Amino acid sequence: xxxxxxxxxxxxxxxxxxxxxxxxxxxxxxxxxxxxxxxxxxxxxxxxxxxxxxxxxxxxxxxxxxxxxxxxxxxxxxxxxxxxxxxxxxxxxxxxxxxxxxxxxxxxxxxxxxxxxxxxxxxxxxxxxxxxxxxxxxxxxxxxxxxxxxxxxxxxxxxxxxxxxxxxxxxxxxxxxxxxxxxxxxxxxxxxxxxxxxxxxxxxxxxxxxxxxxxxxxxxxxxxxxxxxxxxxxxxxxxxxxxxxxxxxxxxxxxxxxxxxxxxxxxxxxxxxxxxxxxxxxxxxxxxxxxxxxxxxxxxxxxxxxxxx
Amino acid sequence: xxxxxxxxxxxxxxxxxxxxxxxxxxxxxxxxxxxxxxxxxxxxxxxxxxxxxxxxxxxxxxxxxxxxxxxxxxxxxxxxxxxxxxxxxxxxxxxxxxxxxxxxxxxxxxxxxxxxxxxxxxxxxxxxxxxxxxxxxxxxxxxxxxxxxxxxxxxxxxxxxxxxxxxxxxxxxxxxxxxxxxxxxxxxxxxxxxxxxxxxxxxxxxxxxxxxxxxxxxxxxxxxxxxxxxxxxxxxxxxxxxxxxxxxxxxxxxxxxxxxxxxxxxxxxxxxxxxxxxxxxxxxxxxxxxxxxxxxxxxxxxxxxxxxxxxxxxxxxxxxxxxxxxxxxxxxxxxxxxxxxx
Numbered sequence: 001x002x003x004x005x006x007x008x009x010x011x012x013x014x015x016x017x018x019x020x021x022x023x024x025x026x027x028x029x030x031x032x033x034x035x036x037x038x039x040x041x042x043x044x045x046x047x048x049x050x051x052x053x054x055x056x057x058x059x060x061x062x063x064x065x066x067x068x069x070x071x072x073x074x075x076x077x078x079x080x081x082x083x084x085x086x087x088x089x090x091x092x093x094x095x096x097x098x099x100x101x102x103x104x105x106x107x108x109x110x111x112x113x114x115x116x117x118x119x120x121x122x123x124x125x126x127x128x129x130x131x132x133x134x135x136x137x138x139x140x141x142x143x144x145x146x147x148x149x150x151x152x153x154x155x156x157x158x159x160x161x162x163x164x165x166x167x168x169x170x171x172x173x174x175x176x177x178x179x180x181x182x183x184x185x186x187x188x189x190x191x192x193x194x195x196x197x198x199x200x201x202x203x204x205x206x207x208x209x210x211x212x213x214x215x216x217x218x219x220x221x222x223x224x225x226x227x228x229x230x231x232x233x234x235x236x237x238x239x240x241x242x243x244x245x246x247x248x249x250x251x252x253x254x255x256x257x258x259x260x261x262x263x264x265x266x267x268x269x270x271x272x273x274x275x276x277x278x279x280x281x282x283x284x285x286x287x288x289x290x291x292x293x294x295x296x297x298x299x300x301x302x303x304x305x306x307x308x309x
Numbered sequence: 310x311x312x313x314x315x316x317x318x319x320x321x322x323x324x325x326x327x328x329x330x331x332x333x334x335x336x337x338x339x340x341x342x343x344x345x346x347x348x349x350x351x352x353x354x355x356x357x358x359x360x361x362x363x364x365x366x367x368x369x370x371x372x373x374x375x376x377x378x379x380x381x382x383x384x385x386x387x388x389x390x391x392x393x394x395x396x397x398x399x400x401x402x403x404x405x406x407x408x409x410x411x412x413x414x415x416x417x418x419x420x421x422x423x424x425x426x427x428x429x430x431x432x433x434x435x436x437x438x439x440x441x442x443x444x445x446x447x448x449x450x451x452x453x454x455x456x457x458x459x460x461x462x463x464x465x466x467x468x469x470x471x472x473x474x475x476x477x478x479x480x481x482x483x484x485x486x487x488x489x490x491x492x493x494x495x496x497x498x499x500x501x502x503x504x505x506x507x508x509x510x511x512x513x514x515x516x517x518x519x520x521x522x523x524x525x526x527x528x529x530x531x532x533x534x535x536x537x538x539x540x541x542x543x544x545x546x547x548x549x550x551x552x553x554x555x556x557x558x559x560x561x562x563x564x565x566x567x568x569x570x571x572x573x574x575x576x577x578x579x580x581x582x583x584x585x586x587x588x589x590x591x592x593x594x595x596x597x598x599x600x601x602x603x604x605x606x607x608x609x610x611x612x613x614x615x616x617x618x619x620x621x622x623x624x625x626x627x628x629x630x631x632x633x634x635x636x637x638x639x640x641x642x643x644x645x646x647x648x649x650x651x
Contacts, residue, residue, distance in 0.1 A: 201392065203392050206356075206359075207390060207394035207396075209361060210359060210388050211411050214382065226397070
């Protein structure tokens with residue numbers, strides 16, 4: 001063979017070419033996901049600590065002690081609560097936003113840009129901004145409420161204290177974390193839903209209008225059912241993002257007060273890295289795998305359905 | 310049944326004048342066809358009547374009432390779209406029943422109406438299927454059934470046959486016409502296909518560049534086109550137009566025949582230099598130029614197969630047109646003028 005001229009070059013062999021093209025992606029996934037996953041499994045079955053790289057097989061003891069730990073169970077519950085509550089809110093709000101943004105109005109471009117901003121900002125910076133807004137003394141929310149006469153005097157609806165202490169009370173702290181998750185993921189969900197809405201053929205919407213559907217009835221019978229697969233994708237994406245995120249909780253509350261906002265990702269970090277119990281940390285993190293694998297499978301199925309319609 | 314009228318109707322899309330001061334009336338129970346090339350404004354006119362587009366100027370009246378500010382759902386019009394616009398996530402039954410549901414018709418009554426509408430179009434057996442499981446012709450019937458189910462007073466049809474294959478289109482045309490006669494609902498039908506227009510319309514509205522060029526019965530449009538645009542748009546091949554001084558003389562290809570076939574006294578004769586002959590089986594199309602005192606212009610003759618006269622390319626033959634079949638047009642304006650000798 002003398003190269004491309006005789007037609008037998010590598011570019012003409014689809015099978016070889018396919019293997020060559022996909023090899024980098026496979027190498028990347030093996031190196032960045034496969035190897036760490038195997039390491040994690042290996043550690044979780046051992047007695048490894050950050051101080052002692054030599055470790056011995058310890059069976060399922062780490063899983064058993066994780067399950068027996070009330071903090072772990074709380075973190076597991078919190079992880080689900082944060083993901084489901086924040087993403088339910090995100091889906092509703094992004095739907096409303098997407099509907100509004102799909103209508104023609106002046107300054108649409110500017111509004112779309114503003115809504116996208118939280119997504120473009122690094123999550124750590126955003127969380128630090130929120131940390132200040134939730135500050136126990138200088139919170140601008142508290143200042144506004146005091147000014148509005150809602151807070152700070154006996155009989156005010158938000159209480160007689162001068163501050164709300166957003167991150168200092170268990171339920172409020174959870175709500176605060178959920179709010180930041182919503183703020184963070186709303187742009188992505190809005191863009192996904194906007195794409196779904198604009199994929200509905202114009203004639204179908206016009207037919208619906210002539211048939212008598214408008215407002216929420218049009219949404220309930222036409223646009224929402226037609227974009228359901230897309231909504232599902234936005235929801236599952238959001239679940240994965242919140243499920244695996246430790247930045248927001250770590251920066252805002254460090255899991256506090258008294259573990260009220262502890263999630264699997266932060267608990268893994270505190271146990272495995274800061275606490276030095278690598279084996280225990282690995283075991284905790286692996287509890288996320290079945291959930292994430294299930295969501296990933298669902299996502300793939302939904303992506304296929306979205307293609308068909 | 311309703312009378313539909315538009316007055317001084319204009320529509321601009323940015324810098325494009327889609328419709329320019331259009332006035333038109335569809336009579337009660339009439340089958341009115343809007344015909345024209347793409348971009349002539351016919352679909353825009355239909356959408357303005359439906360209410361899914363707002364006019365820049367002018368009025369739309371249904372049964373004498375100005376409906377400019379009435380939303381589509383309250384105009385009691387039904388529209389069939391070119392794509393049929395069936396709801397893909399609903400079964401055929403749900404599709405047909407959707408307008409009833411949106412108008413709060415009780416479930417039991419609605420179910421009966423759906424069955425009836427489906428029966429009317431012979432799709433009673435498809436009620437539990439989804440649109441993607443249907444053929445093009447079946448989808449078109451579902452769209453029609455959805456349109457008739459709530460007894461609209463006006464039917465608006467936007468090229469409903471254009472997605473069907475040629476054979477199906479002919480039978481669908483016939484069905485559509487029969488069905489419209491039976492229920493007698495005022496129907497406005499948009500098409501760019503002149504055969505459809507001639508075959509379906511009680512009257513045809515020929516449009517071009519946002520305005521109406523002629524309104525009339527099919528025969529009238531064909532025989533007495535109002536201007537050179539209509540003359541050139543209707544008929545296949547279209548009317549021959551030949552310059553003659555400051556006027557144009559027009560004659561239909563089937564009227565332009567070998568001189569032996571036309572009575573000499575009333576005929577205008579030309580020498581026809583034949584350049585090309587197409588034998589289509591049922592007829593021959595003969596292409597060429599006119600010699601003699603007529604200026605040079607390409608013309609076509611359409612000779613039925615029953616005429617046995619031999620005609621070959623490259624030779625000249627005496628051809629003629631009966632004087633009553635000549636139409637005259639002003640060269641500058643393109644408008645038809647009356648009479649005159651060649």
